[in-house]
Amino acid sequence: MTGETILHVDMDAFYASVEARDDPTLAGIPLAVGGAGARGVVMSASYEARAYGVRSAMPSVQARRLCSELVFVPPDFNRYQAESKAIREVFESFSPLVEMISLDEAFLDVSGAGRLFGSAEDIAHRIRERIRSDRRLNCSVGVAPNKFLAKLASANAKPDGVVVVRANGIRAFIDPLPVEDLWGVGEQTATALRRLGARTVAELRALPRGALAKALGQNAAAHLMNLAEGSDERRVTPHEPAKQVSAENTFERDLDAPEDINRELLRLADRVAVRLRKNLISARTVTIKVRFSTFKTLTRSRTLEEPTAVAEKIAQVARELFEGMRLDRPRIRLLGVAATGLISGEGGEQLRIDDRPDPWRQAEEALDRVRGRFGSSSAGRAALADRTPVRRRPRGR
DNA sequence: TCTGGGGTCCTCATCCTT
């Protein structure tokens, strides 16, 4: 098969569709998945909700203003992850070259699948049929000669369709699109481009390269020019290992008490460490993120001598980083903990110099086993027991 | 107007090593 052999499959309103499928009382109504509280945002909206102007990433307060009967459901990422895995298996039955780029999107290279399944366009239709019959969900598929064009094509195929961009129709397809449709162009870059007089892809391509490089930097300018010409050399690469594991939480009410802050840092470190151990990796660098009530956000990080997957150790570094910021009566809206510099294997603190196992590690692994057997809420750290709970974003409707 | 959570990638500054 030659030419248009890259597929981009995008699930339609993924989280909302999974919720509506699994609970028929939610089907056919304006539905939003996300936090319903004062600081929540919409993560996914059903097409019935979108008819009112509700969009993902929109503050929940605003969404409710647009649609008073909007029903909110809290997200359940474990279920979405399981669904994503099932969908990936459908993709992999058509091609081994599947690159999941999020829970609900994937690129497929079907250049070797023609003999078995027909043209790329045929495969796109077959995938949609399989997803609908096996998973009872809808998706849209873009078919094109490269990833960038396939992604644009799937966006044009929404909802529930297939769009093919042929090699001889690339310019006609991309020229009228707004620059915001290009991969990597967000609000800031779009504003810079508008200042240069480019609102569409065709106008962007006509810009002098020097002016573009001056406004955006050499690399970004070269990247955008490539896309504006419809070219994209990136290959479909299955199974890229994660480079970061992070957890963060926005509080319903700003934090200021040191004991609350320390407890939340431990809670976040615990979430990160559980995932590190589950994936048999450890981290060399710990980063904290602090967002104040003003929305100003700071990060601080430190690289450790030994990689770790122990919550207690990550939390200790997080606390030290926080104390090092020397904040005077901070009002904290969000705290985050991230682990980077990931290496496979759980080395580091597993054995100490004197060869005695780390007691914290042993305790946390014991917790992992209990949680694995009886559920994630079956056991926890005493320090996180809800004596004086920090009010977190409500998980209910 | 009000801005979640989990990520990737890039730039720039600084420090250290060669």
Add this chain to the structure above:
DNA sequence: TCTGAAGGATGAGGACCC
């Protein structure tokens, strides 16, 4: 021994994506 350039590692911040 001192100095400067080059380059890698690290840290911080920001833009962007879904």
